[in-house]
Structures are given as structure tokens and as C-alpha cells.
Amino acid sequence: MTPIAVGIDVGGTGIKAALVDTSTGELASTRIRIATPDGGEPDAVAAVCKDLLDQLKPPSDARVGVCLPAVVTHGITRSAANISNNWIDFGAEDLLTAALNRKVHVLNDADAAGVAEMTYGAGRNARGVTILATLGTGIGSALFVDKALVPNTEFGHLDIGEYIDIESYASYGAFQRDQISLEQWGKRLEKFFAHLEKLFSPDLFIVGGGASKSHEEFFPFIKVKTQLVPAETKNAAGIIGAATMAVQYL
Ligand code: BGC
Numbered sequence: 001m002t003p004i005a006v007g008i009d010v011g012g013t014g015i016k017a018a019l020v021d022t023s024t025g026e027l028a029s030t031r032i033r034i035a036t037p038d039g040g041e042p043d044a045v046a047a048v049c050k051d052l053l054d055q056l057k058p059p060s061d062a063r064v065g066v067c068l069p070a071v072v073t074h075g076i077t078r079s080a081a082n083i084s085n086n087w088i089d090f091g092a093e094d095l096l097t098a099a100l101n102r103k104v105h106v107l108n109d110a111d112a113a114g115v116a117e118m119t120y121g122a123g124r125n126a127r128g129v130t131i132l133a134t135l136g137t138g139i140g141s142a143l144f145v146d147k148a149l150v151p152n153t154e155f156g157h158l159d160i161g162e163y164i165d166i167e168s169y170a171s172y173g174a175f176q177r178d179q180i181s182l183e184q185w186g187k188r189l190e191k192f193f194a195h196l197e198k199l200f201s202p203d204l205f206i207v208g209g210g211a212s213k214s215h216e217e218f219f220p221f222i223k224v225k226t227q228l229v230p231a232e233t234k235n236a237a238g239i240i241g242a243a244t245m246a247v248q249y250l
Helices: 042-056 092-100 109-121 171-179 184-198 208-216 233-249
Strands: 006-008 014-022 032-035 066-070 104-108 129-135 139-145 148-150 202-207 225-232
Touching: 006 042, 006 109, 006 233, 014 042, 014 066, 014 233, 032 042, 032 104, 042 066, 042 092, 066 092, 066 109, 066 233, 092 148, 104 109, 104 233, 109 129, 109 139, 109 148, 109 202, 129 184, 171 184, 171 208, 202 208, 208 225, 208 233
Parallel strands: 006 066, 066 104, 129 202, 202 225
Antiparallel strands: 006 014, 014 032, 129 139, 139 148
16 A cells, blocks of 8 residues: 555645655645635535645545544544534545545544654654644644544643633634733643643643744743643644544554
8 A cells, every 4th residue: 555645634714735655754745725615614625625635646545634623533523613513423534535535534633733743743752641732723632642642632622720711712813812922822821731731740742733833932931840842743734644544544
């Protein structure tokens, strides 16, 4: 079987895709992007995925991994963040397998980013408990025990202290919305990571998402005991992890 797989990362504003060499974690094509159709309805998203696949021209036996901002159990999407509510309790894997006429594996976007980091990035030598958090419009999370993924953790929706749904207080989206300083944002993130520390006594935190590019500017304000490092696969993490899981799972 070819080690080349297709990774597709569905987000609220854009759907990004590339070919991935899963033997190295390197992209095997340029990254292409099409805007998410208004409303993010399943059929419209599937049509965009087909368009991206046609443009990438993968080998005929290449598998496809698709990650979404949703809880996914056994191919069924169980929630929907910034995409249509019609994804809730919806057979996403069946729809995409039919639309793309390929073997397709569907998973949560932060879980995909976590798999990329644990396989090729900042967590590749990790042992014990690792938590990855993606800082974007929301907060995504991925939990690993000795590199095994515990899927769909959704730590961004924890209620912490007076803050209901911690992502609405500590995400990059909240930082932009509230126009706070990087120090103030760091202190908000500290509440999040300190709470996870209390729950899980992790060995490592990995911070991904667009904001992790400028980690030097806010990491110093997050005072936690656990080692905290930036993600290495940056904004292709979802694509790389989805492709990797498609090869491992199908
Ligand atoms: C969603 C998660 C997703 C995260 C990042 C959250 O709002 O609930 O499923 O992983 O955003 O996109």
C-alpha cells in the first residue's frame, strides 16, 4: 500500500488539504484550500472535499483522512463547532466515503493535530501523559497515554471556576475579541493548563493552533509545573494527522 495519503482539515472558514507521505510526515504536495461553503452543510462540505481530492490527484489506492471540529465516534459526528448542526449524530464517514469513492477515516481536528505531533513533532519522544491544546477560534484538545490517543476529550468545553466553557474565555478568539494584552491572555491560559494539571498530572503540554507561532510572546506568562512546548507541525498538523490516522485505521 502506498504511504501517500490525503489529509483534509475542515474548519469553519476554510477546508485545507494536501498529500502526505505518512512514512515521514512530510507534505507530498502543496497545501490547497477552498473556503468553507456558507453554513458548512454536510453535502456542500463533501463536494468541496471531492474538488480538493480531484486537484491533488492522489495514487489510486491512497486513503483519505478527514478531520472536523466535532466529536467523532465510529464515523459518526456527534457535535459541530462552526459548521452546520446537521453534522450532529450524522454518518460523516459514510457520506464522505461515498462522495470521494475512497476509504475515508473521519476524526476530530484536535485529535488529528495531536496524532501529527506525537508521531512526527514535539511529542515524538514523549512517554506517559501528554495533552495537546490547539488555540484558535475555540480550544481543541487531544490526550495521549504513552502515545495512545484517548479521543474526543473536548477540554475546551470544561467549566473552570466562574468560567463556563473555558474556550470562550481563554481561546485565541477570546484574546482577539476582548483586546487584552498577551500577559492577560497568558494568565487566562494558565487557569486552563493549571486545571488540566490538577486533573491529569501530565508529563507534557503541547500547544498548537495558529497562535503557537508566536509562543515566545505569551508562554512566559503561563506559569505551570508541567513542561509546555509549541507544536512543531504548525498549521498542517490537522492534515498530517488525518492522513496518518487514515493509514493506521483503515
Ligand atoms: C470543538 C472541538 C474542536 C475545537 C477546535 C471546539 O469548539 O468543540 O471539537 O476540536 O473547537 O476546532
